[in-house]
Amino acid sequence: MLLRVEWGSVTRIVSWAPVLKVLGVLWLVLALFMALPWLVLFVERDPDAPAFGLSILLILGLVVVAWLMTWRAPIELKPRHMFVLTTLSWVSISGLASLPLVLGAPQLSVTNAVFESVSAITTTGSTILVGIESFSDGIKLWRGIMQWLGGIGIIVMGIAILPFLKVGGMRLFHTESSDWSEKVMPRTGGIAKATLGVYLGFTLAAAIAYWLGGMVLLDAIVHAMTSVATGGFANSDASFGAYADRPHLLWMGTLFMLTGALPFVLYIRMLRGTPSALWRDEQVRGLLVLLTFVCLALTVYRIVNGTAPFDALTHATFNVVSVVTTTGYASDDYTLWGPLAVVAFFYLTFVGGCSGSTSGGMKIFRFQIASEMLKNQLRFLIHSNGVFASRYNGMPLTDDISRGVVAFSFFFFLTIAGLALGLSLLGLDLVTALSGAATAVANVGPGLGDTIGPSGNFASLPEAAKWLLCVGMLMGRLEILTVLVLLTPMFWRK
Template sequence: MNYGMVLKSLGILLICEAAVMIPSLLVAVICGGNDAKAFAITITITFVVGLVAAMVKPKRKNIYARDGFAIVAIGWLLISFFGSLPFVLSEAIPSIVDAFFETSSGLTTTGSSILNDVESLSEGIIFWRSFTHWIGGMGVLVMTLAILPSAKPGMFQIMKAESPGPNPGKLVPKLGQTAKILYGIYIIITIIEVILLKIAGMSLYDSLIHTFGSVGTGGFSNKGLSVGSYNNIYIEVIITFFTLACGVNFSLYYQALKGNIKEIFKDEELRLYLGVVFAAIILITINIHGSTFRGIGESLRYSSFQVVTIITTTGYATTDFNLWPTFSKMILVSLMFVGGCAGSTAGGIKNVRIVLLFKVIKRELLKIIHPKAVYTVKVGGKAVEEESLMSIASFFFIYLIIFITNIFIVSLDGFDIVTTTSAVAATLGNVGPGLGMVGPMGNFSEFSSLSKIVMSLGMIIGRLEIYPILLLGVPSFWKK
């Protein structure tokens, strides 16, 4: 372990976090809120701590796999802690546990909340709360790589550890350029949605808040009734489209810019993702038509919005789907686990893992029929290594263990099984709302501090896809 380089990288990360708090400080100053002081103090503390750490001069400047995982895991814990300070210092959320939960939820683009009255918060705090979605969506460390003037070859280990999906890669040979391309696409999508939401009737402030939640697939709103408070079909269509788009692997947009349109539609993960979305919309529309909503158009409107925001783990709501028939609710719960595509801002297990899992099952069945035959699992015409397939199988198993363990711990609070199970599923999958007490009209405020800490760590574990956080508890991981 290259401790010097790990510490230096963490320092640079904290300096970047201090910098991205400045827009929230400006909003607080412009709007005349009493939260400006809280941001000023937080920015100063975060910058000073980051500067001290960044001044470390490591003997070796190489970053290997272990270093990358350590930087990512510790980095996310640190930015969640320092990012929670504005809530505590402004007394918007006096409890450090609650503030850490809210910040972790924002940065991991989960969207679960402990707030009972979000509309009472100051504009600067609300802006920071939603802006954490935007910086966490693409990845805080990927953003750092995009900002740095040059990224050393070893920095790929950081991007690999943070990026969602089983096999992140470079779009171009230079890593720093790859990060800039990703954030360039991300910014363009953000600007377009802000403009469209403004045209649809939102204020500029509200457009920014809901765009951060859409493109970051987070789901924080400045309204108590979420997107449903606007009751505007144009706004719903815009958010549905951009949320669905941000659940797609961003590397496909780069391929589109290069003119490789045909290759996009050959992507097996994208086809599964869109297929699951359309199938779920049709099934739920049929199920809620007549029982929950009268018209087929109204049923389609609410089912499509909710399906897209749940599978992309955004969590925006336009209606209380807690009141929908059990069949529809079970579909939504299933979508919480599936999630979006690898390389997107969405959470969940990811569609590419589902694709590969079904291919492995098919291969095993064929091997029973033809024991001597050799079958190769392929995705996009390329053979997948056995090591990758074993890694995916391990991921499913560990994910299940963490899910069950968290359920047992959270169940100590004594809430009903639907609330407990869906709360863990919503936080581990970075979805946001669950069912029961934590439905779209509820929140997580009634849980104990222990449960909130467990679910906060669950959000970070889910966002980093398990391994970086778990490795921190392995003694051999820390050896030189």
């Protein structure tokens, strides 16, 4: 499979067969996971079973085509391939995952089905579905599986691909990960396998805990997958609020959301004999300090406004952790808590969890590095001839890391601004447009306001707005620069 690229007098022949070959493998994995809800529906003799069966056959057909076109080609991925593969894999999987939603009982339009699947695969958690309780077990299970796949996908991408592309935060820990590769795991594939094992372990633990806590088995499984994946899909229109009368489940949810928002490579290090690895990490300490401060502040704010102390602490903690980890569950409509809460949750939308986790957002390490850069700038203003060395997690902050943080932050907010402008041109009000853009790019889920707030959903938005939000969700999940580089002539020329 060859592609002729012409720029002026330069003509280059680029083979994209390795990209298509890997895509075929990923599509096959998607089909295998799609067989799980199909099997459930087949046993239950549910009318949705043929929709999943047909979707599996269509995907397998694409796999066969990809294999026939590339079966002789070796898998030799170059940096150029990796950029294209990263973007195409998320786009194509999101599209193919929407097939059961179009062919099955929901009978969604292509726009709504793609929006739902993009939201799931990117673990954003925004939904257009109403009456989720009435859908088949297979549809509910598939929504959970999509988010679970997206969660492990972003971890593997963050560990194995983005550092190679010099995009994302995991390259900050290059020295440590090199140490693992030499002394603990010989190849990146070993780290990926260990990560999958930890991810499966947390998911199983969450499912058992939810089930013992009183959830029915299907709800326990789906909520386990979407909690650890920090995705936020639930089996009720009320989100996690369906269990608001069982505070022990809210505390369990808080724990597993936080588990998914911490670096998975540190879990591996803990299992390999360094029990203090989590606490020694500056990201983890910064995230825990932030969560503690905000949860206590909002708890006091709600108590002052007349809420019972334990209820105030439970719901403040659950919803703050949900938004910061970009899970997007809601146990209550926090936009009704008062103006301070509304502004606080809007700010929290941008934060995100740790690099190397399932969460989205800016990631806490970028705020920490920006803070260090600000301190140095203030020192320089006072001592203009001074030389100040900055360190993070015991490592020197090099110029390329600082440039990466600045570039990502600029394009992150520029993407939100452009997306909000586009949504406003489609007739959305200021709160809906701005919070919708922010929650899409940060992969959080609910926005603010009556339409897309924690008690609403995205069903009533114009179709063009949903496509814009899909673009925002994908760009946010792929760290923005991974996508933008494909739009530059330099990428295709050099």
